[in-house]
């Protein structure tokens with residue numbers, strides 16, 4: 001039976017919000033898991049330093065941005081601080097691969113000639129680590145460290161609402177199989193950017209401020225705000241933000257999630273729009289990402305890469321969703337519509353809606 005009264009609506013939202021918290025909480029990594037991962041990072045750092053003494057191994061991605069689920073993989077980035085002639089990333093990858101193969105129990109695979117050379121490691125499940133570990137080590141990926149910090153800052157402005165929505169979406173996109181960039185859909189990183197874009201630029205009043213457009217507290221040099229040509233500055237004093245930023249938006253996570261699905265099922269302009277966290281809604285045309293046939297200026301491959309457009313917060317010439325194919329986008333939108341439909345029906349028990357969503 002549909003609940004049509006206003007109190008019925010509110011009751012449903014509150015119940016769904018509670019279900020979302022409960023659902024997400026049981027999927028968070030345990031303190032033990034976090035500790036094991038930190039030990040692994042330290043061990044790997046120690047080994048890398050036998051090859052390159054001036055190096056640091058830093059964690060990025062979900063283990064560092066506050067959006068990690070239980071048993072998620074580890075993303076590590078090796079930074080080399082030495083002033084001497086740098087080792088080629090491809091050589092480092094090969095040397096490190098050999099070393100880890102000799103000295104550890106990890107299964108090792110090296111990709112020295114990939115666009116971003118990496119070492120892939122995995123550890124078989126054991127009693128203390130029932131799901132094993134898988135881990136990628138990349139090199140000098142400073143932009144990824146910065147975008148991890150940006151996501152962490154957004155998460156800490158409004159921890160409960162942002163984390164609950166993002167973590168729920170992560171589970172949902174995995175269960176519905178729309179979280180595989182290699183198979184034409186979108187990465188976790190892409191979905192997180194869609195959520196932040198929605199909370200900063202679509203919701204009115206906004207749930208989150210635009211951290212990249214807030215004025216700095218004191219002047220900062222060009223050098224300190226740029227990596228290459230990319231402006232990486234954002235307001236990162238989250239202590240201050242937590243005290244000062246009070247969103248006028250008081251919707252529950254349930255209302256926000258329902259609205260998120262509605263927006264991306266029918267309101268976002270997929271054909272012409274670019275979701276930019278830095279600048280709001282942009283036009284594909286203005287970025288040279290247009291997909292329309294305008295005299296053959298854009299090749300088929302450009303059309304295929306730009307079905308869905310999400311501008312990276314720092315690498316603004318980079319479409320994070322370039323992996324999404326025509327079919328992939330059709331599937332993703334179909335899933336947003338399905339989710340909208342299930343939640344709009346407001347079944348008697350919110351928990352049933354969640355279970356149905358994640359079937």
Ligand code: GTP
Nearest residue numbers: 060061062072073075144147148187188189312320
């Ligand atoms: P799970 O592994 O599913 O838990 O999610 P995750 O948050 O670790 O996301 P994902 O594995 O998709 O990406 C890990 C990190 O790599 C992100 O936080 C980014 O810092 C970086 N990253 C991933 N994809 C891209 C991309 O397309 N462009 C850029 N610039 N960075 C990316």
Ligand code: MG
Nearest residue numbers: 061062073075
């Ligand atoms: Mg990851």
